[in-house]
Amino acid sequence: MAIDFTLTPEHLQLRQSARDFAHKVLAEVGPATRHLSSPEERWKATRPIYERAVAEGWLRQVLPVPAGGECQGMVDFALIAEEFTAVDVNVSLTLFAVMLGLTPLMTAGSPEQMREHFGRFLEPSGAPLAAFAFSEPGGSANYDAPPPAEGIRTTAVLDGGGEWVINGSKKWVSNAGGWDGTGPDLMAVVCRTSTEAPPDEALSVILVPGPVEGLTFDTSHDLIGHRAHQIPTITLRDVRVPQGNIIGGPGAGRQIVSGSFIPTAALVGVFAVAKMRAAFEFTLDFAKRERRAGAVPIIDHQAVGYALADAKSAMEAVRYLCWKACHALDTQSPAAAELALHAKIFGSETAVRVITDLMRVVGIESYSQENPLAEILQDALAYPMFDGGNLGVRRRQLHAILSDPAYDPSATYLGTAS
Numbered sequence: 465m466a467i468d469f470t471l472t473p474e475h476l477q478l479r480q481s482a483r484d485f486a487h488k489v490l491a492e493v494g495p496a497t498r499h500l501s502s503p504e505e506r507w508k509a510t511r512p513i514y515e516r517a518v519a520e521g522w523l524r525q526v527l528p529v530p531a532g533g534e535c536q537g538m539v540d541f542a543l544i545a546e547e548f549t550a551v552d553v554n555v556s557l558t559l560f561a562v563m564l565g566l567t568p569l570m571t572a573g574s575p576e577q578m579r580e581h582f583g584r585f586l587e588p589s590g591a592p593l594a595a596f597a598f599s600e601p602g603g604s605a606n607y608d609a610p611p612p613a614e615g616i617r618t619t620a621v622l623d624g625g626g627e628w629v630i631n632g633s634k635k636w637v638s639n640a641g642g643w644d645g646t647g648p649d650l651m652a653v654v655c656r657t658s659t660e661a662p663p664d665e666a667l668s669v670i671l672v673p674g675p676v677e678g679l680t681f682d683t684s685h686d687l688i689g690h691r692a693h694q695i696p697t698i699t700l701r702d703v704r705v706p707q708g709n710i711i712g713g714p715g716a717g718r719q720i721v722s723g724s725f726i727p728t729a730a731l732v733g734v735f736a737v738a739k740m741r742a743a744f745e746f747t748l749d750f751a752k753r754e755r756r757a758g759a760v761p762i763i764d765h766q767a768v769g770y771a772l773a774d775a776k777s778a779m780e781a782v783r784y785l786c787w788k789a790c791h792a793l794d795t796q797s798p799a800a801a802e803l804a805l806h807a808k809i810f811g812s813e814t815a816v817r818v819i820t821d822l823m824r825v826v827g828i829e830s831y832s833q834e835n836p837l838a839e840i841l842q843d844a845l846a847y848p849m850f851d852g853g854n855l856g857v858r859r860r861q862l863h864a865i866l867s868d869p870a871y872d873p874s875a876t877y878l879g880t881a882s
């Protein structure tokens with residue numbers, strides 16, 4: 465039997481549909497937002513484009529089949545994510561962050577919770593938003609560190625009337641302000657349901673439906689990339705939700721958080737491929753077209769040709785690593801987490817290096833906003849840092865896997881249990 469990376473006809477069809485949508489609709493995000501000066505204006509200007517994505521079924525396409533969506537697995541997701549992100553990171557991340565916000569519900573919610581909170585996200589209309597409210601001002605790499613560390617500081621306390629009362633502040637959470645500052649349609653809030661218990665018993669995830677009474681929209685951050693995506697700071701003050709909105713019970717939070725951020729690690733690797741691809745395609749075209757006042761197109765210079773060759777090799781390697789990680793997640797391989805972490809760390813850091821190298825190939829023209837490489841780099845700079853920074857979170861996770869006495873280094877390619 466052969467190892468086979470061949471995409472099926474269904475995969476190819478899905479990829480083509482995603483590519484068509486990206487070029488027809490997502491390509492509008494830049495022109496619709498670049499001239500707007502505030503992050504909130506830019507974010508609001510993406511709403512009609514996000515609505516098109518929902519109306520054309522792309523939210524359903526990224527929600528898994530068992531939950532009622534149409535996504536057959538992570539390999540499908542990777543194909544969509546590459547095509548979308550290559551063209552636009554902003555609405556694409558809004559869409560993917562909805563999937564992330566719904567992940568605790570989909571993976572650990574009860575059938576009743578699914579019935580109550582999930583249905584609106586399957587409707588092909590409107591602009592429904594979900595958010596995974598994990599990160600907080602002051603840091604989140606040590607969210608589960610035991611005392612004297614603070615870890616997650618948002619608290620939820622049961623009052624006498626059967627309601628959770630939530631207080632705290634969240635920063636960096638995609639979609640958390642909603643379209644009008646009253647919060648998204650559904651927010652999975654990571655909080656502390658005990659101030660004394662160890663993290664395994666104290667951290668919890670509670671569903672907060674919007675509009676949220678007690679939510680203050682403090683600010684929308686002006687990022688160096690993802691310029692039309694919403695990254696706010698919000699404050700939750702005495703936000704009340706029913707006792708039944710806790711997912712998996714008090715203390716289930718740590719497992720829900722770590723489980724939710726493993727598939728996303730593989731996806732960040734895919735985002736990295738997408739941005740490398742966008743940079744490579746622009747640079748290849750430039751190198752074939754431009755002589756820079758010389759006698760031949762610059763690709764005829766060996767230095768340029770070799771630099772393009774190195775960029776393509778790196779991109780190919782990262783893509784197959786990501787596909788391998790996605791396949792491992794789909795087949796529940798024991799090495800899936802390790803592969804997803806490699807995809808995230810290696811993919812994100814390779815992308816930043818490769819895009820910078822390609823800027824050197826284009827030369828001084830790459831330093832102008834008139835061509836796309838600067839924006840591509842600014843978007844890609846997020847990848848080593850978001851979804852768990854590579855230093856503070858992702859390498860630590862990989863270190864923990866390698867340090868396990870039962871760790872089997874061959875599990876990643878043999879697929880065996882360690």
Ligand SMILES: Cc1cc2nc3c(=O)[nH]c(=O)nc-3n(C[C@H](O)[C@H](O)[C@H](O)COP(=O)(O)OP(=O)(O)OC[C@H]3O[C@@H](n4cnc5c(N)ncnc54)[C@H](O)[C@@H]3O)c2cc1C
Pocket residue numbers: 561564595596597598599600602603604605606635636637638690693695846849850851852853854855856857860
């Ligand atoms: C576009 C975008 C979208 C985002 N979407 C979301 C979202 O939807 N939901 C959400 O919750 N968050 C979101 N975030 C936030 C983000 O994913 C996390 O907050 C972030 O990855 C954690 O950052 P950090 O690892 O730098 O942690 P920090 O706690 O800020 O740590 C900062 C640095 O300190 C050092 N450090 C800290 N602790 C350690 C340690 N124990 N060991 C070694 N070094 C350490 C590391 O150098 C680390 O980089 C988003 C961010 C961006 C940019």
